[in-house]
Amino acid sequence: MWEYTDRVMDHFRNPRNVGMIDKPDGVGEVGSLACGDALKLMFKLDKGGRIVDVKFQTFGCASAIASSSALTEIIKGMTLEEAQKVTNQDIARYLGGLPEQKMHCSVMGQEALDAAIENYRTGKTDKKILAGKVVCNCFGVTEEEIERVVRENGLSTVEQVTNYTKAGGGCGKCKDDIAQIIERVRVERLAAERKAGGQAAPRRLTVIEKIRLIEQTIDREIRPLLKNDGGDIELIDVEGNCVKVALRGMCAGCQVAKFTLKDVVEVKLREFVASDLVVEEVKE
Amino acid sequence: MKTVYLDNNATTAIAPEVREAMEPFFRDMWGNPSSMHTFGGQVRKHIEQARQQVAALINADPSEIIFTSCGTESDNAAIRGAAEVIGPRVNVITSRVEHPAVLGPCRYLSERGHRAFEVGVDAAGQIDQVQLGEFLREGSAVVSLMWANNETGVVFPIAEISGMVKAAGGIFHTDAVQAVGKLITDVRAVPVDMLSLSGHKLHAPKGIGALYIRKGTRVKPFMLGGHQEDNRRAGTENVPYIVGLGVACELARAHRADEFVRMATLRDRLQSGLLASCPDTRVNGDVHHRLPNTLNISFEFIEGESILYMLSDVGIAASSGSACTSGSLEPSHVLRAMGVPFTAVHGSVRFSLSRYTTEADVDYVLAKIPPIVSRLRAISPFVRKQ
Structure with a gap:
């Protein structure tokens, strides 16, 4: 079983805004039976251009149904300009998160919304706009x-x-x-x-922002490189512009660790966080 | 809440008799069967008794049974062990609907210089015997074909296909993990060289399996480093589980006379009830050659994971061939190999019964499913407009 949040299960068990609208202003359809999930979304606008009614029909797993339901709740009352800014992350966040392997369900919601808005503006009813290769x-x-x-x-x-x-x-x-x-x-x-x-000089980061960005950079940019060689890294502390880390796995005690620290860790952190950072290894 | 467990092809409840028989081996009888003292010595005879019980269920000689850790180990040991004896380059023939425990080792061998062939199946999931014949003419081969399919319950004509393989000079292994205990699997009646079975599919615990190796069949041992199992499988014997498997096989043998019919009757009741109450529903697989406990059924226009969660909400456990439940994005390779349309694959649900399934269980499922199906269809954009 997947680890779905209670919110996902609630929207799956009691989906909001299921059905069709008579004479909708915009209709978007994405996915197909062959793909294993599909979503048909339609909305109606009021005189002020706000989404007054929205309905969906979904073929798919629990998280696909929940994502569609969440999407309709999010965009109700929005103008199309506002709705267009809704991303798949907004849908996932609304549901308290989705398992990584199920993120495509939230993307499907965003795509259906785009298709429905496109349909309203241009009258096009392509199931999916296959732009590009x-x-x-x-x-x-x-x-x-x-x-x-x-x-x-x-x-x-x-x-x-x-x-x-x-x-x-x-x-x-x-x-x-x-x-x-x-x-x-x-x-x-x-x-x-x-x-x-x-x-323009970038806005000064707060301490918390800086630590978060350092962590993120380690997770996304540095750790994968070290893992390739069977190593790992742990952030120990940040003091001013000094980042203290410990090398783990094959990196610990490695002959070239000194170079790894300067050529990989420091270079990446300077690239992604701030150009004045200095990396120091903490040995335990 | 009432719970109805209809996922017995995935795993089965441990029989109380099995649990009881295993208990002393966790308490007092913990000796090593290879030891030269009473602690160990008294344990050895229980292993041999279990070997007889397993052998009796498939009509083999006890010396032809070796204990393994699971069905997957048995399959690996048989296929790789046989290929290694024949030589550096052999033909390995299997089918497109096998369990990953067989497809894995066959594909592994094909990546290491052996030639692998996968026989197709027809729309009912029955093996293409003409194609099997063609592959057999390519040279001597190790052939592994399942006795019964885990997803659809379709039973291959093992007597015929093992006969074809033997006539062509090949070695024949069958993954009978789903068949043993649900069908008569008599190794004297069919010329199989090797047969895999698994404990947790027949009310023994997980972590124990067996491999039947017909006398005279040459197989290189898979596990090395000990004299156990007559030098055919190294490693200190998993005594409590071996004892449990023995009792489970004994129970399966005792129950088979009436259980096969009883399970099939209940399964047929489930099948006809669902077909009658849910429109746009189809049964997958050859209904004339099928395990008595298995029903694979597709509910069009809705998706398997959603069905399973709704079933789970009312206490019913089943499984699905849909992509969302497989952990990958690809739906069931078995149903795809049969050419079942995508629409039906995504909405497929497997119900598998056991000797603990009652008529009340089946009636409960029959009452709960139609509203679930219509609820999900009310959400689906594909349902045919009335």
């Missing part, structure tokens, strides 16, 4: 969709992309392509950050 043929996932979830959710591995979009979860032939997209988004993000940094 299809990367995953098993589940019909495009390059554009993958780029978007990678960017909006800060994904860094192929496995995460599969959890969020299903791409790569079938025959697996597209895994290299997905890895390339992840790398491309990463490089773009870095370039954008550098550019922003050059133009």
Whole structure:
């Protein structure tokens, strides 16, 4: 059994806003029977342009039904401009979180909403706007969709992309392509950050923000590299601009640990957190 | 709340008789059966008694039974052990609907220079004997084909296909983990060389299995490093579990005369009841050659995980071939190999009974399912408009 939150189970057992609307203003449909989940979303606007009624129908697992239900509750009363800003993370957060492998259910909600708004604005009723190249043929996932979830959710591995979009979860032939997209988004993000940094001094981080960012950088950027060589790292303390870490596993006592510390850990932390950080190893 | 456990192809309840028989071996009789003193010596004879009980259930000679840790170990030991004896390059033939415990080792061998062949099945899940014949003509082979399928309950014509393999000079192994205890599995009546069985599918605990190896069959041992099991499986014997498996086999043998019919009657009651009460529902697999305890049924337009959670809410345990329940994104490879449409695969539910299943259990399920199905269909965008 999956570890669903009580909120997910509540929205699964008692889904809100199930059904159809007579003469809706916008209709969006995503997914298919073959994919294993599908969502049909429709809304009606009031005179002020706010979503006055929204209904859904879903074929899928417990988290797909709960995500659809949550989405309708979130967007009710919003203008389309507001609704368009709703992300899959908002849906997951509303439900108190989803298991990683089920994040694609929240992405499906966001896509159906986009399709419904597109339908309202242009009258197009394409089940899915296949913009760009299809990367995953098993589940019909495009390059554009993958780029978007990678960017909006800060994904860094192929496995995460599969959890969020299903791409790569079938025959697996597209895994290299997905890895390339992840790398491309990463490089773009870095370039954008550098550019922003050059133009205006970044806002000073609070101590808590800084520690969080350091942890995040260790988790996402540094630990995976060390794990490749059977090592690991633990954050011990942060004092001013000095980051104290302990090396674990194969890294502990490794001859080249000194270089790892400077060339990998410090370089990454400077790149992602602040350029004046110094890394120090704590030996126990 | 009433609970109805209909997931016996996944695992079964431990029979009280089995639990009782095992108890002394956790308390007083903890000796090592290989020891030269009474602590150990008194234990050895219980292992040999268990061996006789297991052998009796499949009509083998006790010397042809070795104890393993599980069905998966038995499958690995048989397939890899036989391939290693024949040589560096052999043909390994299996089917597309096998359990991962068989597909895994076969694919492993194919990555190491052996040639692997996977025989297809028809829409009813029955093996393509013509294709099997073609593969057998490719040269001598190790062949592993299941006696009965865990997902659909479909029973392969083991006598015929093992005969084909022997006539072609191959070695024949069958994964009978689902068949033993639910069908007559007589190794004197069919020319199988090796057969795997598992304790927890027949009311013994998890962690114990057995492998039947016909006298004269050459197999390299899988576990090395000890003289146990006549040098065929190293490692100190798991005495309490071996004793438990023996008693479980004895019980299965004692009950089989009436249980096969009783379970099939209950299963058929469940099947016809569901088909009558739920429209757009289909049974998967060959209903004429099927385990007496298994029903695989698809509810169109709705998804298996949702069905299972709703069933669980009313105390019913079953399983599904849908992608969402498999832990991967791919739905059941068995149903896909049979060409069952995606729509039906995602909505497939397996009910598997045991000798503890009662008529009241089945009636409870029959009462609870129709409202669940219509509730989920009311949410689904695919339901045909009335």
